[in-house]
Amino acid sequence: MRRRYPSMNSHKKLLTGPYLIWAAAFILIPLAMIFYYGLTGEDGGFTLGNLLAIGTRENFKALGLSLILSIISTAVCLILAYPLAMILVNMNVSQSGFIVLIFILPMWMNFLLRTMAWQTLLEKNGVINQILGFLHLPSLQIINTPYAIILGMVYNFLPFMVLPLYNALLKIDRDIINAARDLGATEAYTFRKIILPLSMPGVISGIIMVFVPALTTFVISDLLGGSKILLIGNVIEQKFKQGSNWHVGSGLSLVMMVFILLSMAVMNKYDKDGEGGMF
Numbered sequence: 001m002r003r004r005y006p007s008m009n010s011h012k013k014l015l016t017g018p019y020l021i022w023a024a025a026f027i028l029i030p031l032a033m034i035f036y037y038g039l040t041g042e043d044g045g046f047t048l049g050n051l052l053a054i055g056t057r058e059n060f061k062a063l064g065l066s067l068i069l070s071i072i073s074t075a076v077c078l079i080l081a082y083p084l085a086m087i088l089v090n091m092n093v094s095q096s097g098f099i100v101l102i103f104i105l106p107m108w109m110n111f112l113l114r115t116m117a118w119q120t121l122l123e124k125n126g127v128i129n130q131i132l133g134f135l136h137l138p139s140l141q142i143i144n145t146p147y148a149i150i151l152g153m154v155y156n157f158l159p160f161m162v163l164p165l166y167n168a169l170l171k172i173d174r175d176i177i178n179a180a181r182d183l184g185a186t187e188a189y190t191f192r193k194i195i196l197p198l199s200m201p202g203v204i205s206g207i208i209m210v211f212v213p214a215l216t217t218f219v220i221s222d223l224l225g226g227s228k229i230l231l232i233g234n235v236i237e238q239k240f241k242q243g244s245n246w247h248v249g250s251g252l253s254l255v256m257m258v259f260i261l262l263s264m265a266v267m268n269k270y271d272k273d274g275e276g277g278m279f
Helices: 008-038 049-055 057-090 093-108 111-122 127-134 146-170 174-182 187-198 200-216 219-224 232-241 246-270
Strands: none
Touching: 008 049, 008 246, 049 057, 049 246, 057 146, 057 200, 057 232, 093 146, 111 127, 111 146, 111 219, 146 200, 146 219, 174 187, 187 200, 200 232, 200 246, 219 232, 232 246
16 A cells, blocks of 8 residues: 655645744734734724824924934945955955954844944043043044934944945956956946946845834934934834833834835845845
8 A cells, every 4th residue: 555645835834834923923913013003093093193193393303314314324334335345355265254254243242232332432431532532632522413323323234235245246257347357448447337237236235224224223323322312213212112102103113114115125126136135
């Protein structure tokens, strides 16, 4: 009598079971709760007032400042990361691998601790000002200012720009670049016509991976801004923790999801093959 073996499809269903449970518990249920609180009032009735709360003077100002700081931080990260990624690609494998590891190492440390370290460095009597005082140089007063927040964003999110760019540049066929040089193309022309267009998936991916967390952050502005500079992430945090107003907090979170969805749409359009992924 022939023994029956379970089909490959049944094995796949068993393997996807734990993931489906995890996704339901930690993705779908929290999202459903945010949608419920964001679209209902305290009486449980449907309302759009929580979404329209983004239009109040305080919230709109916080959103505008968040957009400005996140755009500046993203631009600084791109300016720093692109030449660095090109240097890493042109190095030999062992050296570039070691330097990439150096950029990844801070990501293994707690985000809060990394930000608190910069608070210690930048504060009025911090390490940097002590060194400047020892050298008889004027002290820096950037703690509790937007400049400190931008510095914290650049430090924390720079690896998310470097790695996609490095990955995209690494995938460019070197024969194409060598052929362009053999045909008399200058370095600037080769970069403008070949390297930059072929690396655009990494550029788009890096921009989105820096812009989205920079736009929604609240820890960096809390610690380096001294709670004096309110970003939209701080407003949402306060709605949940201080005012216990989950409805307005969820409504503002839904508004921020629009930016995230738009970012994902842009990335899917320009990086359809996933060539700008981090790994």
